[in-house]
C-alpha cells in the first residue's frame with residue numbers, strides 16, 4: 022500500500038521534517054493536510070539549514086510533488102515568500118500544488134488572535150499568533166475564504182467586504198484595536214491569487230490519480246498528537262486534526278488507502294505555549310537539553326519548555342494514531358548526561374496510574390514516575406551506522422521505549438544532518 026502518514030507523537034517539534042525528508046527519497050508526493058504557518062520544519066541538507074512553515078519537507082527532492090491539502094489554512098504571503106526563498110536557493114517550485122479548498126489566513130485573523138491572547142493575559146493559550154485559530158473559526162462558521170476564491174475577483178471581493186465589516190466591529194468596538202480596509206485587502210489578495218493560480222488544483226483528485234497509478238504518497242503531519250483539537254490537552258491545543266485520521270479528511274483520500282502510520286517521537290519532550298506537562302524539567306538538566314538541542318520555537322523563537330520522555334502520553338498517541346512503527350529522534354541531544362529518565366506512569370491523587378486522566382485539569386495534578394537509565398557518549402552514538410553498533414546504553418533506552426509503548430522504533434536519529442540516521446527494521450514504501 023503506497024501511502025504513509027507521518028505524525029508527531031508529542032507536542033510538536035519531534036523532528037518530523039527530517040524523518041519526512043528521509044522517507045521522501047522514495048516518495049512521489051508529499052502532502053500536508055492540516056495547520057498552517059504555525060508549524061516550523063527545519064531540514065538540514067548539504068550543510069544548509071532550511072526553515073519551512075507551509076511547504077512539505079519533501080520539497081527538496083527534485084522528483085517529489087508537494088501538496089498543500091484542503092485541511093490547511095494558508096497565508097498566501099508566507100507561501101509565496103517561502104517559494105521565492107526556495108527558488109533563490111536553486112530549488113524548483115514547479116511541483117507544488119495547492120488545494121482550491123484550503124482556507125486562507127488573512128491579517129484580520131492575526132489581529133483578532135493577538136487581541137484575544139492579550140485579553141486572556143495569564144490564561145492565554147500561548148499560540149504562535151499566526152491567525153490559525155481564527156482562520157479555522159471562520160471555516161467552521163462558514164464565512165471563510167478559500168484558496169479557490171482568490172482566483173475569482175467577484176467572489177473574493179464580496180467575501181472580504183462582508184468579513185471586514187464584521188471583523189472591524191469586533192476589532193474596534195470590542196478590543197479597541199485598529200480595523201482593516203477591505204479595498205486594500207481585496208487588491209492584495211487578488212494579487213496573491215494571480216501568482217498562485219498555476220499551483221491551485223483539486224488535490225484530492227490529483228492524489229487519487231497518483232494512488233491509482235501506484236505512486237508513493239507521504240502525508241506529513243504538523244504539530245503533534247498532544248496539540249490536537251480533540252485528543253490534545255484542550256484548551257491548550259492547536260485548532261486542527263493533527264492525528265492520523267486528519268490525513269484523510271485534510272487531503273480527500275479515503276482511510277482504506279493508507280498503508281502505514283509512522284509516529285515521530287523525540288527522545289525527550291518539549292512544548293511551547295501553555296498547558297500541563299507532567300515531565301517538565303525546571304532545572305539545569307532542562308537547560309542543558311534546551312541548549313544542546315537548540316530547542317527554541319521555529320516559528321516564534323520562544324524557548325521551549327523541556328522534559329523527560331513521557332511514555333504515558335506516548336501510549337495515548339500510539340492508540341489514537343495506530344502507529345505501525347516509530348522514529349526516535351534527537352538521541353544526540355541527550356548525549357553527555359550521566360543518567361537519563363523515562364516516565365512510565367503518573368502519580369495521581371495518591372494512586373499510580375498508567376493511563377493519563379481525561380481532564381486537562383487532572384493532568385495538571387499528575388506527577389511523573391520515572392525509570393532511570395545510563396547515559397551515552399556523543400561520539401560513540403554518531404559513529405554508529407547500524408543498530409547493533411550503537412552504544413549498549415542507547416539500545417537499552419530505545420528498547421525501553423519500545424516496551425513501554427508497544428511500538429517498534431525503526432529509525433533512530435543520531436544527529437541533525439540528513440545522513441545521521443540508523444535504520445532498524447523495515448521502513449519506507451516497500452519498494453526496491
Ligand code: IMP
Nearest residue numbers: 033059060061147148149258259293294
Ligand atoms: P496555534 O497553533 O498558533 O493556535 O497555537 C496553539 C498551540 O499550539 C500553542 O501552544 C503553540 O505553541 C502550539 N503550536 C502550534 N504550532 C506548533 C508547532 O509547529 N510546534 C510546536 N507547537 C506548536
